Amino acid sequence: MDFIEIDSKKIELNEDGFLKELGEWNTGVAEAISLQEGIELSEKHWIVITFVREYYTKYNVPPMMKKVLKSTGLNLKELFSNNPVESVMKIAGLPKPTGCV
Amino acid sequence: MSKQLDLQLKDIDKKTDRLVEIDSLMPLSAPYDKEGMEPDFVKVKDAWKEKYCTSLDGIIGVDTLVRPSTPEEDKFVHKFINGLAKLFADSNKNFLQPLTLTMEYCVKCNTCSEACHIYKSTNQNELYRPIFRSEVLRKIYKKYFTRGGKLLGKFVGADIDINWETIARLGELAYRCNLCRRCAQTCPLGLDNGMLTREIRKIFSQELGIAPTFLHSKGSVRQLETGSSTGITKAALLDNLEFMEEDIEEKTGRKIKIPIDKKSADILLTHNTGEFMAWPENPAAFAILFEEAGLNWTLSSSMMGYDNVNYGIWYDDNMAQKIALQQFQAAKELGVRRIVIGECGHAHKAAAISADRMTYGENKVPVESCLPILWELVRTKRLTFNPAKNNFPVTLHDPCNVVRQMGIVQPQRNIIKTICPGFREMTPHGVDNYCCGGGSGFAIMQSLNFADFRNKVSTRVKFDQILRAFGDDVGNRDIVKYVCAPCSNCKGAIRDMLAYYQATDKFNIHYGGLVELMVNALSTIDKPYLTFTDELMP
Numbered sequence A: 001m002d003f004i005e006i007d008s009k010k011i012e013l014n015e016d017g018f019l020k021e022l023g024e025w026n027t028g029v030a031e032a033i034s035l036q037e038g039i040e041l042s043e044k045h046w047i048v049i050t051f052v053r054e055y056y057t058k059y060n061v062p063p064m065m066k067k068v069l070k071s072t073g074l075n076l077k078e079l080f081s082n083n084p085v086e087s088v089m090k091i092a093g094l095p096k097p098t099g100c101v
Numbered sequence B: 001m002s003k004q005l006d007l008q009l010k011d012i013d014k015k016t017d018r019l020v021e022i023d024s025l026m027p028l029s030a031p032y033d034k035e036g037m038e039p040d041f042v043k044v045k046d047a048w049k050e051k052y053c054t055s056l057d058g059i060i061g062v063d064t065l066v067r068p069s070t071p072e073e074d075k076f077v078h079k080f081i082n083g084l085a086k087l088f089a090d091s092n093k094n095f096l097q098p099l100t101l102t103m104e105y106c107v108k109c110n111t112c113s114e115a116c117h118i119y120k121s122t123n124q125n126e127l128y129r130p131i132f133r134s135e136v137l138r139k140i141y142k143k144y145f146t147r148g149g150k151l152l153g154k155f156v157g158a159d160i161d162i163n164w165e166t167i168a169r170l171g172e173l174a175y176r177c178n179l180c181r182r183c184a185q186t187c188p189l190g191l192d193n194g195m196l197t198r199e200i201r202k203i204f205s206q207e208l209g210i211a212p213t214f215l216h217s218k219g220s221v222r223q224l225e226t227g228s229s230t231g232i233t234k235a236a237l238l239d240n241l242e243f244m245e246e247d248i249e250e251k252t253g254r255k256i257k258i259p260i261d262k263k264s265a266d267i268l269l270t271h272n273t274g275e276f277m278a279w280p281e282n283p284a285a286f287a288i289l290f291e292e293a294g295l296n297w298t299l300s301s302s303m304m305g306y307d308n309v310n311y312g313i314w315y316d317d318n319m320a321q322k323i324a325l326q327q328f329q330a331a332k333e334l335g336v337r338r339i340v341i342g343e344c345g346h347a348h349k350a351a352a353i354s355a356d357r358m359t360y361g362e363n364k365v366p367v368e369s370c371l372p373i374l375w376e377l378v379r380t381k382r383l384t385f386n387p388a389k390n391n392f393p394v395t396l397h398d399p400c401n402v403v404r405q406m407g408i409v410q411p412q413r414n415i416i417k418t419i420c421p422g423f424r425e426m427t428p429h430g431v432d433n434y435c436c437g438g439g440s441g442f443a444i445m446q447s448l449n450f451a452d453f454r455n456k457v458s459t460r461v462k463f464d465q466i467l468r469a470f471g472d473d474v475g476n477r478d479i480v481k482y483v484c485a486p487c488s489n490c491k492g493a494i495r496d497m498l499a500y501y502q503a504t505d506k507f508n509i510h511y512g513g514l515v516e517l518m519v520n521a522l523s524t525i526d527k528p529y530l531t532f533t534d535e536l537m538p
């Protein structure tokens, strides 16, 4: 089982690198996961993370990427690797997208 | 571990870490004919070996097929055998006859092997020969259910040891087939190894409660709970529609109100909800075309009315039926005249064919494909086009469920030929097409290392077809190339394939649906609808 360690507390990730318990997310967790992804979080990243998390809290499902893009006006590929959809969800502590997406 | 050409049927029960290696892959056409153009398989982690069944080919398709404790192993085998018996009972009504024929009449002529893209893409790996899987099932069946098998064992070909490993390997092997039924189409006896594969998946799901997470618990079950396998609820759907309306106005200058829950409409249009999340320009293009043609149509926002997927048809009869009947119910309540399926192949088959046998009379609502309707709008000039706007090479992928399974071959071609001067067919195409490699759930199975199998093996032949269709144009980065795939699942598989081989970045190959091409060429809209810029960059 993979995990990240913050202040000597182990936080479990599932085999695909997503948080096992979504409730364990906090900004420190986001920092730790992003380092694993090879990303250093900047203010711009946080705009995206906050947007995605707020949307998720409201609708229980992640927003369409097009909407993230339009609402934040940020270059997701540049910020979050070549597979931004997965990276954003991972770092924001949301589940892996499911269905034909 | 055997070399892939040396593998024998009797090895299926062998005590070994890995039955076979995928040690050879079909060479790809230019410019992918050089070394170093594709990533290697990711290494199987030791922790995976302990937990899952990696002893087939090192790939894990079924992430819920986990090793039980030793005392549980016998129970597992027992349940499987019980389930196998049920397949041959009258209650398996729709499948009993073709299954029995396939089990009993195969003459091992191997015509079907030649037809299979998975067998082809691995340079004839024995494990993926379509009848390898069927033969394993036959051996098990003979051993338990025939007098000869019980008494004489190997003389009648019932000579394998049946333990957890044997059955688990068969379970994994059931997810190395796209259920595309290209093999069934060529069998001189009409036998169907694809259907037989699905029957194996059925035993696992219905008797053992084992199916890939993304198909079952985060697929069908989520759909029945939230309305969609993506988890999109009514509120999220309405939010997405509002976003699409704004986007349409920005792109085309048109103010369109997407009709929703309109009682007694002629057409209830249903989409694969994945479209709203990943390709909103597709449902938006439908709205633009249907409004321009003045059709009396609507979308539904009721619980089972907006997501037309039905993953059950890939692995579980009970799930398939539950979903299909509730989808009919949603259409009934709205009082529409017919359901029209958008660009989703398996939803076509599920609603128009599979569900057709699940209920009768009053409970049914007529189901149609969007493709003939769209062609009718083009043919009668209710929509008019300026084909010069689609001035780039286009090829067409034939979704198996729409084309081979339902015989809808010409409408999409007629449309493309009318609106795309640069159209060229793949070879082969039509009912002889090869699967995109994402069929039967592969496109959405994203756990562990399964994407490797999809990207390197199951989509390989399709990727090669795409390269060959574009020929010399592939190498010319300045030319935009478009693979038209009118199916959400196929699009998912093609998207991942193009990303895996970096074909968009390196060679400017794009993909999308059919309606987007139509809107792009509409003579009544000035701005291009397709921009070919990266959708994830501003």
Ligand code: SF4
Pocket (backbone or CB within 6 Å): B105, B106, B107, B108, B109, B110, B111, B112, B113, B131, B186, B187, B188, B189, B190, B191, B192, B193
């Ligand atoms: S083509 Fe038909 S008869 Fe021949 S090996 Fe395949 S399933 Fe058997």
Ligand code: SF4
Pocket (backbone or CB within 6 Å): B115, B116, B117, B118, B119, B129, B130, B176, B177, B178, B179, B180, B181, B182, B183, B184, B193, B194, B197
């Ligand atoms: S159904 Fe398709 S993938 Fe499966 S064995 Fe037949 S040809 Fe191969």
